[in-house]
Amino acid sequence: MKSVKIFLALLYLGIATTPLIWMSITSLKERKDIISVHSKWIPAQGDFSDEDPRFNADLIAYFQLGNRYEGAKNSFYDYLINSLSIGIFSTIASVCMGTFAAYGFSRFPVPGAKDWLFFILSTRFLPPLAVVVPVLLMFRHFDLQNTHIGLIFLYTAFNLSLAVWLMKGFIDEIPTEFEEAAFIDGYNRWQVFYKIVLPNSVSGIAVTGVFCLISAWNEYGFAMTLNNQHASTVPVYFAGLQGHVQGMPWAQVGAGMLVFVMPIVIFTVLVRRHLLRGVTFGTVKK
Numbered sequence: 001m002k003s004v005k006i007f008l009a010l011l012y013l014g015i016a017t018t019p020l021i022w023m024s025i026t027s028l029k030e031r032k033d034i035i036s037v038h039s040k041w042i043p044a045q046g047d048f049s050d051e052d053p054r055f056n057a058d059l060i061a062y063f064q065l066g067n068r069y070e071g072a073k074n075s076f077y078d079y080l081i082n083s084l085s086i087g088i089f090s091t092i093a094s095v096c097m098g099t100f101a102a103y104g105f106s107r108f109p110v111p112g113a114k115d116w117l118f119f120i121l122s123t124r125f126l127p128p129l130a131v132v133v134p135v136l137l138m139f140r141h142f143d144l145q146n147t148h149i150g151l152i153f154l155y156t157a158f159n160l161s162l163a164v165w166l167m168k169g170f171i172d173e174i175p176t177e178f179e180e181a182a183f184i185d186g187y188n189r190w191q192v193f194y195k196i197v198l199p200n201s202v203s204g205i206a207v208t209g210v211f212c213l214i215s216a217w218n219e220y221g222f223a224m225t226l227n228n229q230h231a232s233t234v235p236v237y238f239a240g241l242q243g244h245v246q247g248m249p250w251a252q253v254g255a256g257m258l259v260f261v262m263p264i265v266i267f268t269v270l271v272r273r274h275l276l277r278g279v280t281f282g283t284v285k286k
Helices: 002-027 076-107 113-122 128-141 148-172 176-184 189-200 202-218 221-225 234-243 250-270 272-279
Strands: none
Touching (some): 076 189, 076 202, 128 148, 234 250
């Protein structure tokens, strides 16, 4: 039975990592091998003297992260830094405000709490691009277009509803007796929240942070519509590669995607213990 579990785990691991492996191989291939109708798993080594140096197959020589595709004003590094700064700050803002709001809904008798929670959730009913025109008009009015802070505000607003609902579920599972005992010991409301609620909500914060970060990290529509070059993110960078004069540089895309997914993978690995507990929190009653 144990061997069957190991086999299934390895099979799933192989299926799950195949796209990453293929991207890694693609980033090392020559252009002629990439566009060939016959798939080649092992990158060929040859003379690149007759090749355009921008399409050199070697990962280090071909895809130096400071390179710019033709017509671009910024390098891949600039777009990656934009994605990191916008994604991290919007995630922190969403999780912090969502945690405070969820604590209020969970612990205080808010008039019309169910209606307010439904209203908060309703902000996710429409696809984001359905409101792109009014958002664009607001950004122009407040001069937020093509700015990092504009996208941070926008992603925070869209992820806030998810953060509130997720965190409320986790905080509801924390027994109120813990807080009542702390009040008896002389703790004030802030001390109870900081020393009792937050430590018991770490798993929920980790789960909420992962979902909010992934949402902001992969968002394309608003990043493309509300920016040109200054605050554009990596998805916009990849979309710009489609207009390359010599065709889609798939090696550059493959190498760039590997770099792009690394922060999400690293963050998920770092909080994996909290994620495992968080996704099962409240499913088993003692």
